[in-house]
Amino acid sequence: MIVQSVPSIPLRLRVSAFATALAALLSMPGVLQAQHEMHGMSMEMEGGWRMAPMDMSMPMLPGLEGAMPVVGAFLPGMGMDISMFPEARPSRVVELADGDTLAVAVSMVRRTIAGHDMVMYGYNGQYPGPLIKAPQHATVMVRVTNEIQMPTTIHWHGLRLRNEFDGVPGVTQDPIERGESFLYELDVPDAGMFWYHPHVREDVQQDLGLFGNLMVLSPDPEFLGPANREEVLVLDDMLIDDAGLFPYGLESPTHALMGRFGNVLMVNGITDWSVDVRRGEVVRFYLTNVANTRTFNVTFGDAPVKIVASDVSRYEREQWVESVVIGPAERYIVDVRFPDAGEVAIANSVQNVNHFRGVFEPTVDTLGRVRVAEDAVAEDLRESFEHLRVHEEVVDDIDRFRPWFDREPDHSLVTTVRVRDLPLPIMQSMEMDTLYVPPMEWNDAMPMMNWLSSGEQVTWILRDTDTGLENEEIDWRFDVGDVVKVRVHNTPDSFHPMNHPFHIHGQRFLVLSTDGVPSENLVWKDTAIVPVGSTVDLLVEMSNPGTWMAHCHIAEHLHSGMMFSFTVED
Amino acid sequence: MDRIGGGSAVVCAVATGVLASFWSVSPASAGSGRAEAREVRDAGEACSAPEMSVRAPMRVSPSVPIGAVRRDSDYYSIDLVPTRRVPATAYVRGTAEVTFSPSPFVVTVTPDGSYDYEVHVRLPELREPRGGGYVAWVTTTEIDEIHRLGQLQDGRVSGRVAWNKFLVVVTLEEDPMVATGRWTGPIAFRGMSRSGTMHTMAGHGPFQDEKCAAYGYQ
Secondary structure (H helix, E strand, C coil), X not given: CCXXXXXXXXXXXXXXXXXXXXXXXXXXXXXXXXCCCECCECCCCHHHCCCCCCCCCCCCCCCCCCCCCCCCEECCCCCCCHHHCCECEECCEEECCCCCEEEEEEEEEEEEECCEEEEEEEECCEECCCEEEEECCCEEEEEEEECCCCCECCEEECCCCCHHHCCCECCCECCECCCCEXXXXXXXXXXXXXXXXXXXXXXXXXXXXXXXXXXXXXXXXCCCCCCCEEEEEEEEEECEXXXXXXXXXXXXXXXXXXXXXXXXXXXXXXXXXXXXXEECEEEEEEEEECCCCCCEEEEECECCEEEEECCCCEEEXXXXXXXXXXXXXXXXXXXXXXXCCEEEEEEEEEEEEECCCCEEEEEEEEEEEEEEEEEECCCCCHHHHXXXXXXXXXXXXHHCCHHHCCCCCCEEEEEEEEECCCCHHHHHHHHHHCCCCCCCCCCCCCHHHHHHCCCCCEEEEEEECCCCCEHHHCEEEEECCCEEEEEEEECCCCCCCCCEEEEECCCEEEEEEECCEECCCCCEECEEEECCCCEEEEEEECCCCEEEEEEECCHHHHCCCCEEEEEEEC | CCECCCCCCCCCCCCCHHHHHHCXXXXXXXXXXXXXXXXXXXXXXXXXXXXXCCCCCCCCCCCCCHHHCCCCCCCCCEEEEECCCCCCCCCXXXXXXXXXXXXCCCCCECCCCCECEXXXXXXXXXXXXXXXXXXXXXXXXXXXXXXXEEECECCEEEEEECXXXXXXXXEEECCCCCCCCCCCCCEEEEEECHHHHCXXXXXXXXXXXXXXXXXXXX
C-alpha cells in the first residue's frame, strides 16, 4: 500500500513494502533515462528521475542544478513490456436501471498520447471510464475489482449516498487490494452530472486515467431545456516530456506546492476532440474537470453560452456567460448555440503569471473543435435557447434555507501551508515569488520549485480558527437536519498561497457569498473554489449521516494533509 | 494541443510605495513619499499625451452595496495615497477594495482570462471640495486606457474593471458630472493594484528595454 487518504495516519509515515519494492525496481540501471537536456543538467538522474519539463525561457534557479525530489520516482508498468497491456478504448455509455449491477475492473492499459506510448490505468479499459447513466432515486450497484499494482477505492463524487459506499479508505471502507473486489451500492437522490475517481493517491491513479462520469437522469423531461444534442467533455491535463509520461512521486506526491499541472491538455482523454454539428444547433455540454490542479476558463468562440446547472443542481435561473471557470472536480452544464457555419474552437483562455518577468501572459490552448456545417439544423431551437428559464423548484428548495443566510458562521476555516526542509534556493526564491500572489494560479509558474516540493516537505493546512485544530485533528459533529454555515478564508499570508477547490463529501452546499458579496444566482454545489485572499461563506445542509471527508481537491494538496473529517449523526 | 497565444505583454509598472520599498536595488528605490509623489505627477502628465487612446467608460453602477464588501485580508486592497496637489487632502487616506464581479462562479474572469473586478473606492475622510467634485478613474499601468468609475459621493464610489494590473486615481474635476473619457483636473489620490508589485528582475533587467524614465525612474 502506498499513500492513501487515511486521516488517522501521518502522511509521511505511509510508506509500504510495495513502495520500497518499486523504488528498488526503478533504481535499476537503464530503467528510466531522460532524453533531453535542460539548462545544462545531465539528462540522467538518479532514482528514475529526469528533470521536470519547464518553459525554456525561464532561467534555472541558481543552486538547483541537479536537484531531485526527496521521494522516489514512480511510473506504472516500469520494467514491463508495454505490449502486454491491452490498448485502452474510448468511453462507452452504460445505462443502469434500479437494482442493476455494473462490473468495473480497475486495470492497466496501454495508451498513446502526444505521440508517446505509455502504461496507464483504466476503468474497464476505457478512457474516461464508462459513462454510467442511472435514473434519479434509483439504487444501482457497481462491483469494483482491482487489477492494478496498488490498492484503490472509488469515490462517487457529489452523490449523497450511504456513507459506507463513499470510497474513502480508512474512513468508510478498507482499500481494495489487488485481486480483491468491493460492491458499491449507489443511491442517486439528485439529478445531474456526477463523477467517480479513486480516493487512494489521486495524484497518481486519477491522473493515470481513473475517472468517469455518472449521469443521473431526472424523470422530468423538462428538467433541462431542449437541446439538439448532448456532449460530455471531461477536461484533463497530463505532464509529458520527451521520454513520455513524467514520473510521479513514490512515497508521496511531488509538485506539492502547486499541484501537478500537465502540459498536454485533453478532452475525454484525447488531444484532438471534435464534433460535427449543423448550423443553428444547440449543444448541451456537460463539463467535468478531472485535472489534478488546473482550473480552466473554457470559451466557445463567439457562440452564445447559457449556464444551466452545476455540481448538484440547476441554477436558480439560467444565465448568459462568456466563459466557464471550472476548478478541479467541479461540473457545469452549459447550452451553446452555434449560429454560424465554420469552426469554433473550445479553448482554455487564461492569463498565466510569469513571475520572473513580472507579467500576465495571455494564453489560449485549444481543447477541442466544433465544426459547424452550412446545413441548418432540422429542429431550430433558437427561441427556447434564447429564453432564460427560472427553475422554480430550485428557488423553492433554496428558499427553505434563506433564514440561515445572514447568521454568523458556525465554523470558520483558514487555509495555509507549512514547509520544512525545502532546498534553500527555493525558500529564498519563494520570498520573491510571493511578492505578488494572484487569486488564481492558472499554470505552473515555478515548475522546478514545484516539482522539488513533495508531500514529505509540504503540509497544506485547513485550520479551524475557533479551536486552532488542523486537518485530521478537526472533528466536527452535527445532527441530520442541521444547516451549518462554514466560512473559509484563504489567507494570502503564507509561504505559498494558492487557490483551493474545497470539496465536502456526502452533503450539498450553497456558496452564499464571496468577500461579503452575496451570490446572485444560487446552485447546490459539492466543490467550490476558494481564491487566494478571499473569504467564501458556505451553507451546508447536513442531510446525510456518517463520517465524511472535507478537503482540497488539488490531489497533491490533499495528499499533503489538506483534509479533515466530520460526523453527521442520525 | 496547439498553442495559440503565449506571447508576453511586458509593461513597465509605475512604482508604488510597496514596490519602491521592496526593490531596494531598483533605481526607484529612493522610494520615499516624495519619490512616489513625483511618479504620480509623471503619470498625470502622461495622461495628456496626444497619442493616448481612450475607451468608453465601463459600467459604473456596481451590483454590490459598498457596505457589503468584507475582506478578511487587506492583501488586494489598494492604498490610495494623496499626491498633495489638491488642498486639504494631504492627510486623507483611503482604499480601493476589489471584489470579483458577480457571476455564476466564485471567480469571475473575462473570456481572455483577465480578472473581472468591482472596485470600491473609499475615502471616508475626504471633505467636499469648495468647487467641482472628486471623480475616480481606473487606468492601465501604461495609462493608455482609462475608465471613469464615477463621482465620489460621501467619499465613495464603485465601478468595474477587467484588467489584471491597473491604477486607481481620484481627480478633482471642475465639472464632475461631465462623463469625459479622461480626467482634466489634478490627481488628488492614486494607488495601484496589488499585481503592480510584479515589477521584477526581468522587466527592468537585461531582458527588457523599457523606457523606464517615462515612469519616473532615473
